[in-house]
Amino acid sequence: MPKAAELTPLGVASLALLAEEPMHPYEMYQVLMARHEDRLVKVRPGTLYHAVGRLEEHGLVEATGTEREGNRPERTTYRITDDGHRALDARLQVMLSTPLNEYPVFPHAIAEAHHLPSEVVVDLMEQRLVALAADLDFLVNAEATVTAKGVDRKYWIDITYQQAMRRTEIAWIRDFLQELGTRQLPWDEPQTAPPALSHHPKESLGKRS
Structure with a gap:
């Protein structure tokens, strides 16, 4: 076994x-x-x-x-x-x-979001809020459906857990956006990438006599 x-x-x-x-x-x-x-x-x-x-x-x-x-x-x-x-x-x-770190994508993205301009981050977070709200609506409707069918709650308790997780993430993102909007959270604009090196570095030194 x-x-x-x-x-x-x-x-x-x-x-x-x-x-x-x-x-x-x-x-x-x-x-x-x-x-x-x-x-x-x-x-x-x-x-x-x-x-x-x-x-x-x-x-x-x-x-x-x-x-x-x-x-x-x-x-x-x-x-x-x-x-x-x-x-x-x-x-x-x-x-x-046993809690397990399953390496979810979103926390990783948040940790590296400072590489993007603040206005881009705001736009992306607002898009995520729309998607999360739609997902939450789906979960609420799913709960209503199984409740109406009389399905024992022990079979769908995960739905209420997922609702709580979506609400928590939505609240966190809204607080994050407020901090960005009021500049409570300083956000240095990312530096532009340095110019690429020439493929022929000797040419930049000029001709030798």
Whole structure:
């Protein structure tokens, strides 16, 4: 059995679905998409089939039967094994308890933003605010949808976490823009790049007598 740390995000999502009930991979894909979990893990039908196959190789899931509907290809249903339950529990415990620096792009960009003129930074941050607001609206609507359907909150608690993260980032960017606008945050304009060196440096020294 692989170590818990070796479980990929898609592997965790697959085991979690099969812990609810046996499913075939295409059904698993449909459930993931219906729950908008493609926002949390990269998932396509092909990669999901591959992930389930790897889980089966390691004894974390097992096939329970194969069925065919009309002219469609055969579909194999899988269920989680006892080893699968243990691996899932161990991995979730690590993921929940241990902060991990996943090297997100935005903090890196902020750290290097001083290389750009302030007006460019302001424009880019305003664009980001628009995108974040649209994303937040999507998450709020998603919460309303699953609530109306009566879906148990434990299955979509991540939506409220993502809402909180978007609101926090929006508030931080607004404060940042205010500091730039009032010049509370000094912002030296970037220096222009030095002229490129000649490809023929000897020519710049003039002709020798």
